[in-house]
Amino acid sequence: MSAVQKTISPIDNTVYVERPYASATEISQTLERAAAAQKEWRRVPVAERARILSRFVDEFLKGKDRHAEDITRQMGRPITQSPGEMRGFEERARFMINLAPEALADTLYTDKPGFTRVLHREALGVVFIVAPWNYPYLTSVNGVVPALMAGNAVILKHSAQTPLCAEDFQAALDAAGLPKGVFQTLVLTHDDTAKVIAAPQVAYCNFTGSVAGGHAVQQAALGKFMGLGLELGGKDPAYVRADANLDHAVENLVDGAMFNSGQCCCAIERIYVHESLYDKFVDGFVDLTRKYKLGNPLDSATNLGPMVRTSAAEFVRGQIDAAVKQGAKALVDPALFPANKPGTPYLAPQVLVNVDHSMSVMSEESFGPVIGIMKVKNDAEAVKLMNDSKYGLTAALWTMDEKAAREIGDQLETGTVYMNRCDYLDPALAWVGVKDSGRGATLSRVGYEMLTRPKSFHFRTQI
Incomplete structure (x- = not known):
């Protein structure tokens, strides 16, 4: 060495x-x-x-x-x-x-x-x-x-x-x-x-x-x-309930998934949306994601920089390709991001639907600018899917019902439960993980x- x-x-x-x-x-x-x-x-x-x-x-x-x-x-x-x-x-x-x-x-x-x-x-x-x-x-x-x-x-x-x-x-x-x-x-x-x-x-x-x-x-x-x-590690989930403020949820969750090119310990890596909001949420999420500018991080116009190294970007590219081969649908055209180049750390953001937990992108930590979104029927299904992970760092809930958030949070296997926010450490609260x-x-x-x-x-x- x-x-x-x-x-x-x-x-x-x-x-x-x-x-x-x-x-x-x-x-x-x-x-x-x-x-x-x-x-x-x-x-x-x-x-x-x-x-x-x-x-x-x-x-x-x-x-x-x-x-x-x-x-x-x-x-x-x-x-x-x-x-x-x-x-x-x-x-x-x-x-x-x-x-x-x-x-x-x-x-x-x-x-x-x-x-x-x-x-x-x-x-x-x-x-x-x-x-x-x-x-x-x-x-x-x-x-x-x-x-x-x-x-x-x-x-x-x-x-x-x-x-x-x-x-x-x-x-x-x-x-x-x-x-x-x-x-x-x-x-x-x-x-x-x-x-x-x-x-x-x-x-x-x-x-x-x-x-x-x-x-x-x-x-x-x-x-x-x-x-x-x-x-x-983490594979932090978010759940958007039927009573969520949709615009607020979209804006915050796009940022929670894409900030720092998704390279955050508590980045949002998978999202579950109540069926009544699913289509509008996905449309809004994709529209906002397409507005990012990928490029040289020293350029003040850039708001999505490269991943830390080429191997990290290639890992995420591999997750995306594997998911698509398994039936997922990619909703963001990489051609919208000219800086995106295979073999480099510059990776376009991606939003995937038609995903499930058999896919690596929904089960293994990505640590990159990719998100999978699933439709759920109710709180019980959301809790089951959020807990279906070997990780447990944070989980985020979007709802206007604080009581429901506490009831759901009590069932989640995680160190921190957020309501109407994500990807933040409050120094007054313990930063802790469970499971892996x-x-x-x-x-x-x-x-x-x-x-x-x-x-x-x-x-x-x-x-």
Whole structure:
């Protein structure tokens, strides 16, 4: 294997970043520094940690325009959309910083005279974060900020597609005055990533990626008792009920399926529509999809960029072709998108009908700009189809009946249920998956529970 990691930009297939892989000595030294620094950092009061992390957010946002352009050049998101990740980064970071004093506070029980009983949350130690490319700052901040606020040291290994994101975090944290060694980054091969997970200094691993990657992380951790947070694949469904606001549903679901070329952890990948709205919904969905402009993401007129790499686009093309051969009907003519070219990451959006769950496009994660739409007769049929998946990250309901949404949501095998929205993380709520979408949680108070361990103090004060 080459000793250099190369980042190929999907814009033009050229090398955008090159970074050397860490040596065995560098990895060992990084782990030792993290373990030593954490022993001091855990003693820093939460209020002081909050001041440092707040300065980190300020320092990071000074370079927000450059960071946004780097996203576009590294993974292909349109330049007009990349700045939205900066806003999301700030929202999540500041929320988790502000939540920390409450989430990490001791619980004191005073109902037994002569005893002091305290439930305390203690930092785990060294947290290893393996972050993906599709939302490189948002997925990172979900783990980095709460882990540091909880008193842990952090080692961040970012995707080979987006290495500059880890470097940007390091620079901003250094400028904010974070003590040396408390946050570090490593450029690692897959084998070395597994070795870091297995290292005795690492107490917790937060991984976002594929199901296969999640299994590899679990395998690497088998030799010790450590915590794992795994956000893996998804095939997130939406259901449009008979009482839905049709125009709102169409607009939001097209965006939920096509934004970031469908390369979102919680992108809408399959839609079920009540038979009374089906024809109008499909017509509206197709009409809006045809209005996208596929092209160079550095062009301000582009609102659909390339997929991250050619192999990803070819996978989706294969899903579409296979579905059509099985009887699906493709409603969008790729000729409407001149930039669409087989053998490149540039892929036209597609809408498929006459689909069923025997087709890969309705059962296997696509992670691309394609959607299958099915007609259903009632809520019961919709619930059955939505649950007919090995994944369970999010599910979205379009209805004006909140009570019905809760009743349906209670039956869904998923981590998050939306009503009249999709493809969004609220930092006040736990981000969690079920089935092959993973385990553990980030964000919210629950996220802090993942990054700490309970410690009980039971003192008899009167003898």
